[in-house]
Amino acid sequence: MNIRLRHDAIVRSLRRSGTSTIDELAREVGASRRTVLRDICDLRDQGFVIHSEAGRGGGLQLDPQSVQTTARLSVAEVFALLLSVAAMRAARSLPFADLADAGLARIEKALPSDKIRDLRLLLECLHVGQLSPLQDLSDMGAMDPALLPAFEAAFLDRHCLRFRYRDARGRITVREVEPQAMLILPPLWYLVAWDPARDDFRHFRMDRISAPETLEGTSFRRRRVPFGDDVCPYSDLPL
Amino acid sequence: MNIRLRHDAIVRSLRRSGTSTIDELAREVGASRRTVLRDICDLRDQGFVIHSEAGRGGGLQLDPQSVQTTARLSVAEVFALLLSVAAMRAARSLPFADLADAGLARIEKALPSDKIRDLRLLLECLHVGQLSPLQDLSDMGAMDPALLPAFEAAFLDRHCLRFRYRDARGRITVREVEPQAMLILPPLWYLVAWDPARDDFRHFRMDRISAPETLEGTSFRRRRVPFGDDVCPYSDLPL
DNA sequence: ATTTTGGTGCCAAATTTTGGCACCTTTTTC
């Protein structure tokens, strides 16, 4: 596993579990104790405040306040945020208004409203280029939101994904696929994935997927998705 | 020299010089031609738009619009922003309110429990990741924020959209298209649209679109997007 | 006193990055 991905995994784990020991983390991310210790060091260098306590019942704890973050929001959420700037100004009585102001101030500082060139720049401002693929849950049907991180992990860490799928005729199959892209055809969302068992690409409607789980330890490479000659996930794949 | 630093150095150099050759860059950053080529590949993967031209007088050129920026917000600030958006949505004063539901639904679910857990859940919701080095924002252009809803209207109200598009070879065209879908191939986004002038579907990389505007009064019908037999924009159309 | 847990220094093994090379394509110049 990549060092970068491991750092992410460690932060995620610390956020989720509240407190863990180094050995737990090591087991979790599949690295040695020594490596995790080095990673913790790196993360501290990067500004994460990680409290540690020695002795029985001790462990590591991530100070949530220290997590200065790149906000990864959906396009829609970015729109919503930016379009609410003016309204936010008018409505000082909103909860956490001052904190929101602080956040907006930073966004605006990075992107003065009178200097906005186009949509692209706005999206960049919130680093939407790297957003997680699952923003819109409205069409996810009966899927348990708690299962969503499985998809995120599958995309971000490039793990294979297993899920149950009910096709248009109601037939249930279990798939193990390589998630390659998301396709939004409002109001429906599709997962575009390579299905090794069928040796081909398949589209899966998100609301027909259930019981997704990432297959830890698996990994896959990006493929040319069959959407057109000018569509390419990686610039180093031949166009 | 660190790979990260070298990437930064290359971007800086390209921004400063306007256009350079690979050999120039290699000399400048003290690496081999091969390595610089690999770096250029990496940078393109990261979303930088780097035009290249072979032959005498050719070289590399960085599209300033493609320079990624990152909003660094504290957890509390993100939290506050989203809460504010939620409040606005309640007040029905915000466009895109329903789409902003994505994160908000999860946040609202978390609200009753104690604050610390809220924040952790929120982080999971937004999948906050690592900090990225803040890039220079100084040369961002100007545009009226009022043009932002262009995409929104085009998708939700099914208006045609006009924009300037720069293709892979740098050629600029003005398009008037019918936006049909979005395709996410992390980290790149594509607009999938029907181009009446070409009587066919076309893919547009979002970062190559500029000056979007909805064509009021126009309208279009949904089409079967050419992505597979099982992909259909409407759930009530026959599969 | 023992156990649990964080933390450091060191070194060899494993892994990744790098540079060099041959060779290809496109474009301009002569």
Add this chain to the structure above:
DNA sequence: GAAAAAGGTGCCAAAATTTGGCACCAAAAT
């Protein structure tokens, strides 16, 4: 039409970095 200048790819061995294991220390709880 040939030559030169530029971007780009594949391959491999050398170089550099990362990793894991080990010994060992310090603090806290039992």
